[in-house]
Amino acid sequence: MIVLNGSALTIEQLKNILYNNELVEIDSDSREKVKKSREAVERIVDRGETVYGITTGFGKFSDVRIHNHDVDDLQLHLIRSHACAVGEPFPEKVSKAMLVLRLNALLKGFSGVRTCVVERLRELANKGVIPVVPSQGSLGASGDLAPLSHLALVLIGEGEVYYKGKRQQTAHVYKQLGYQPLSLKAKEGLALINGTQAMTAMGVIAYIEAQRILEQSDRVAAMTLEALEGIIDAFHPAIHEARGYPEQIEVAERIRYLTHDSQLTTHQGEKRVQDAYSLRCIPQVHGASWQSLAYIKEKLEIEINAATDNPLIFEDGKLVISGGNFHGQPIALAVDFLKIAVAEMANISERRVERLVNPQLNSLPAFLSPNPGLQSGAMIMQYAAASLVSENKTFAHPASVDSIPSSANQEDHVSMGTIGARHAYQIILNTQKVIAIELICAMQALEYRGELNASSAAKELLIEARKIVPGITEDRVFSKDIEALSKWMASDSFCWRVKMNYESTR
Structure with missing residues (x-):
């Protein structure tokens, strides 16, 4: 078992996770950091503060103010609209590495996601439910937006995954495992896709x-x-x-x-x-x-x-x-x-x-x-x-x-x-x-x-x-x-x- 805390993962440990199917666990202190970071996001939304990606649009739309009742929908639209990667999928090991690296980054406690998001990433990695991520379409700045959006689709029950040697619809696999899709809240969609995990995993x-x-x-x-x-x-x-x-x-x-x-x-x-x-x-x-x-x-x-x-x-x-x-x-x-x-x-x-x-x-x-x-x-x-x-x-x-x-x-x-x-x-x-x-x-x-x-x-x-x-x-x-x-x-x-x-x- 390899315990992730956002700061101590080595390539050798990641190799064991990817090549030897070593399981991952979340460090308890890191889980607390995630909770506190999430509370901060909720305060921002409740106070109606203007903060990029939480209560505003993205990229050139950063000057567009999003109403409080729309902040959750903003994350869903973000994931779906940005999931436009194309081409052959990354090898399964690469996509699994993306899962683990995205989880590890969120555990630093600077991203404002709920604990259910990091727990779902951990479950997917440990169960071998690996997102199908097309390999082309990232510019490698503003994060690996397109490929990571295909990873994020899996958390909301959409897209495709590799599971038990088969490429399947995520919804079908969730039904087998008894999982419910997550409904992303303020900041969570952006936190999942705004990063370098595709290029780093590869x-x-x-x-x-x-x-x-x-x-x-x-x-x-x-x-x-x-x-x-x-x-x-x-x-x-x-x-x-x-x-x-x-x-x-x-x-x-x-x-x-x-x-x-x-x-x-x-x-x-x-x-x-x-x-x-x-x-x-x-x-x-x-x-x-x-x-x-x-x-x-x-x-x-x-x-x-x-x-x-x-x-x-x-x-x-x-x-x-x-x-x-x-x-x-x-x-x-x-x-x-x-x-x-x-x-x-x-x-x-x-x-x-x-x-x-x-x-x-x-x-x-x-x-x-x-x-x-x-x-x-x-x-x-x-x-x-x-x-x-x-x-x-x-x-x-x-x-x-x-x-x-x-x-x-x-x-x-x-x-x-x-x-x-x-x-x-x-x-x-x-x-x-x-x-x-x-x-x-x-x-x-x-x-x-x-x-x-x-x-x-x-x-x-x-x-x-x-x-x-x-x-x-x-x-x-x-x-x-x-x-x-x-x-x-x-x-x-x-x-x-x-x-x-x-x-x-x-």
Whole structure:
């Protein structure tokens, strides 16, 4: 059970909630903060005060005064009118993350919702009732208004949800569970949709998957290094300590550990003096991407504990401030950085694939073919990898450099952070396939070299991966192999994390 209080949620805890179905509970002190914040909103309504989003319209309509008897209807109209996201739904894990993150933000006690709202969010997350949220339509400022409105629809019994593996009408699922739709009161609709939870949820999932890909890339690159009889001297600790980046040092240590008992790696001058950059610079390139993850994690962990709606209520309602915490720029920049970091892993991986299949660059059969000329072997796998890498370059263009004014120019600068987060996830899916292609080629090359001479780590990986994809003895539809291996690599069925005693590799 993970207790939420609005300020202490970690990515690791969120990962347990999303991937291991850990249940969530509400901290008792946070529940009291929510109550006091709600009392402040009710006093504002009772006194007829003019406060944005409570007794006024929204955006350009902020100067329109709403009568007290209409403030509840205002919230209902808000949710329905703003639920205009389009496109394919976010993955279920992303939508569940939105639920949990929206709940966590409200528990800070600055948003003015009733306890029944936070309780319903908790129940939905714990019961696995996950909103169907279309993924396109957010500008990433003034909050993720469109996607979060689809989440809010579920609280009022409308829209669609995923439940027990099926996409269903919310009303039907509520009937099964004995739930009554909530009737939103003053401020509650705005509090539910005015935030960065869509881009942050997508960003967290992208970060978790990116971490997995970087672990895999280190291990697959080590196998490629062996298959190409790479020069291990380039990974000597002195080289990397001389530069000083911790992540570069760690990648070099991992490669040395993974290849420590290999009879295939060489030393400078034995077969060549230097390797190409895609082998020699693995620590520098991979390490730089690892370095970026530290920055991205820091920003995400701030945001998942942030109050991002507007206005915010302080000092038991004595201070109600309309600000701009809904603006997604911090996360927009972080996910754009994540896109570049992961795209580079595919970029260098594809170059290693080329070195594995090009007979002018190695002493292996051309294109790793079992019968060069009659059979093409891995020739077109490199094409596929190159295509995915090129596609990544278009997705890696920073979404955050664009802005289109909205709401009659009241909202005249926006982050486009949700677009960036979605593109980061697509780059991750593409990169997973590129790494899978490298692994297919590295295994084939290793077997040509003689796997008995390979390192213990390479043999272990070869045994496990060969259960998914057999060796190339004859041309076949390799698309199926790439998809199957990519799916396996995205699962937890193989332990990718390299555990070692670094000192033993020095």
